[in-house]
Amino acid sequence: MTQETAVIENTTQEAAAKKEWQPTILGILCNWCSYAGADLAGSARLHYPETIRIVRVPCSGRVDPMFVLKGFQKGFDAVIVLGCHPGDCHYAKGNYYARRRIALVKDLLKSLGIPEERFHFEWVSASEGNRFAELVTEMTEKIKKLGPFEGVTP
C-alpha cells in the first residue's frame, strides 16, 4: 500500500466510523401506484432517509417471492413490498394474487426465523406520496434500532 492510498483508506475509515450506521432497505414497488407515490414524494420535495433502494416492477403480482428471499440472502437489512390497494390494480387482479403470495412469504420467513420486523408489505397509492415518505422514515428508524441484519445463516 502506498502512502497516498493509506491516507485515503484511513480517512474513509474515520469518516465511516464517525457516521451513524444507516440500514439498506430493498423496496419492490408496483409501477402504477407505489412507484408513482414515491415519485410524488420526490416532486413534492418531501424528505425521507436515503436508505431505500427501489426496484420497479410492473405490478405487485410480478413480485416473485424469490425477490424477497434473494434480498435477505444478499444481506439487505429489510425488504419492503408495496402495491396498489385491493381493487385498484392496473391489471385488475394482480395484487390479489400478490396478497396470497406475500402472506405465505411472511409465514415462510417466520418458519425460518427471519425477524418479521424486517419485512414490510403495504398498499400505497399514487396519491400517497406522504405515506411513502413516512413509511421509509418509520422503517429506517425501526431497523436502526434492530441493527444490521446478521444474514440468513449467521
Added chain:
Amino acid sequence: MSDIENKIQEEAKKALEGGDVSVVIGWGAGSAPFKTTPVFIEKPEDADKLVWNPACVNNLAVYLPKLANDKKVGIVAKPCDIRSMIGLIQEKQIKRENLYIIGLGCAGVVDAFNLDSQDFHLQDVIGLDWTSDGLKVSTTNGDYTLSCSDCLRDMCLVCTKREPAIFDVKLGEAVQPSDIRESLIPELAEERKAYWSEQFSKCIRCYACRQVCPACYCKTCFADRVEPKWTAKKATAEEAWMFHATRMMHIAGRCIGCGECERICPVGIPVAELAREMAQAVKDTYGYEAGDPNQESPVLGQYKEEDFDPAHHGG
C-alpha cells in the same frame, strides 16, 4: 397382507392383458427384506414381481409427468401418492383418463433406519408385516412386534388420510395407528434461525429432495438456471438457504406431505418439517389442503376478494 399383494398382482395382470395400459408402476422386492424398489411392469407375466408390505415407501407419482402424458399408465398407490396425483391432475401435468389407479388403504410405512435401534439387527430381518398391535418384524432370531411410533415414518404418524381419494380399484383397508401423534413440529420459535442455519450447512446440494418430489416437475428448475443466477452452485449454508427457502415457496399449498424429500436426504435435513409448517399455514389462512379432489386449482392460482390481508395498515 400377502392376500392384498396377490390381488394387486391380479389387477395389474388384468390391466396389462386388457391392452390399454402400457405399463404398471409399483413396488418390487428390494436389495433387503426391509427395502422395496420401484418397478415398471410391461408384460402381464411379470406382474408377480409386485409386492406390498410396510416397506413400500416410494411415492411413485413422481414418474407420472414423464410417463402418463401420451399413454395410459397403471399405478399401485398409497393414499398420499394418490393425493400427489390429484395435484398433478389439477395442475394439468397428467390426465385422469391416462391413469389406472390401483388404490390401497394404508396403515403407514416404515422408516428402515428406525428399525435398527431395536432388539435386533437390521441384517437379520427377513420380513415385515402389519398386525393389529403394530408392526411384526420377522428375524432369523424370532419375531418382534413394534409399536407404530417406534417404526413408522414421521409423515405416517401425522397422517389422517389413509383412504384413497380417487381410484379405479381399491384394495385393502385403511388403519389408523392407535398411538397416532398430533404433530411432530418442534417448538423452535426462538432458535429457528440458528437451527435451520445448522441444518442447511449440512446440505451438499445434491438436489435429491427436488428429484424425488412429485410437485417438482419443472423442466428447468430455478436452481439450474445460470441467468438469472438465483442460487450459486457452491455448497454453503447461505446458498442452501436460498435453495430450500425457494423450494418451500414453490411447493407451498402444493405439497401433500409425503415426506419423500426428508427420507431421501443423504445428510438428514428435516425439510419435510418446513413443508409441513407451510402446509399448516396454508390451511390456517385459506382453509386449503393440497391433494383435495374437490379443489380446482392450487391455492396460489386463485384468490378471493375477502382474503386475509397481510398488509400493514400504518398511519
